[in-house]
Amino acid sequence: MQDIKEVRDGPLAAGRHDRRTSDQQLSSETPPVHRFRTPNRRTATRRGPTRAWPPSPSRLDALIEEATVDAYGDAEQATAFLTMLEEHLALPCEASVLGEVVVVEKIDIGHAGELIAICRRRGTHHKVGLSELELTAPRPLGAEWVAAYRRWYRR
Numbered sequence: 001m002q003d004i005k006e007v008r009d010g011p012l013a014a015g016r017h018d019r020r021t022s023d024q025q026l027s028s029e030t031p032p033v034h035r036f037r038t039p040n041r042r043t044a045t046r047r048g049p050t051r052a053w054p055p056s057p058s059r060l061d062a063l064i065e066e067a068t069v070d071a072y073g074d075a076e077q078a079t080a081f082l083t084m085l086e087e088h089l090a091l092p093c094e095a096s097v098l099g100e101v102v103v104v105e106k107i108d109i110g111h112a113g114e115l116i117a118i119c120r121r122r123g124t125h126h127k128v129g130l131s132e133l134e135l136t137a138p139r140p141l142g143a144e145w146v147a148a149y150r151r152w153y154r155r
Contacts, residue, residue: 053137055144063148075113081149082109088142095119096134102126104133115149 055063063084071080085107092105095117102119107130110116115130131153135143 053139053143055147057151059144060148060151063144064152067145067148068152077152078109078113078115081145081152082107082115085115085142085145085149088145090140090142092120093140093143094136096136097126097128097132101136102128114153 067080067084068077071077089107091107092103095102095104097119100121102121104117104119105125106118108116108118110127110129116127117130117133119126119128119133130146131150133146135146
């Protein structure tokens with residue numbers, strides 16, 4: 001049951017490969033041939049991130065489950081989210097708070113167990129609840145973790 005074809009005549013018979021260019025030496029005057037891959041229409045027209053924003057509720061629920069799988073109680077779960085945000089969120093990043101553009105420099109835990117963003121605006125630092133923060137486009141890597149925290153926090 002093997003699919004074997006026997007080559008009796010032609011360039012591949014007896015292991016030969018008759019190509020004129022392989023037998024002849026290319027002169028130094030021959031320019032090299034460059035073949036550029038033309039991107040397909042889908043690749044050429046795609047702009048921005050491939051994942052839709054905002055993330056679907058099922059995606060957010062999966063992130064919440066990933067963050068809080070071993071955490072019991074609200075304080076431990078907030079700490080688990082802080083850990084995930086430190087690992088995945090690219091900082092500093094731009095965001096908006098009440099329509100004002102700020103730069104998020106750090107995420108920390110407040111006294112009440114709520115995650116807070118330490119933001120800079122016009123040279124001064126402000127503490128803003130992470131649940132009140134809107135990440136602006138283009139969103140940084142890990143922005144879905146902020147959306148997951150907001151969903152968890154509002155439960």
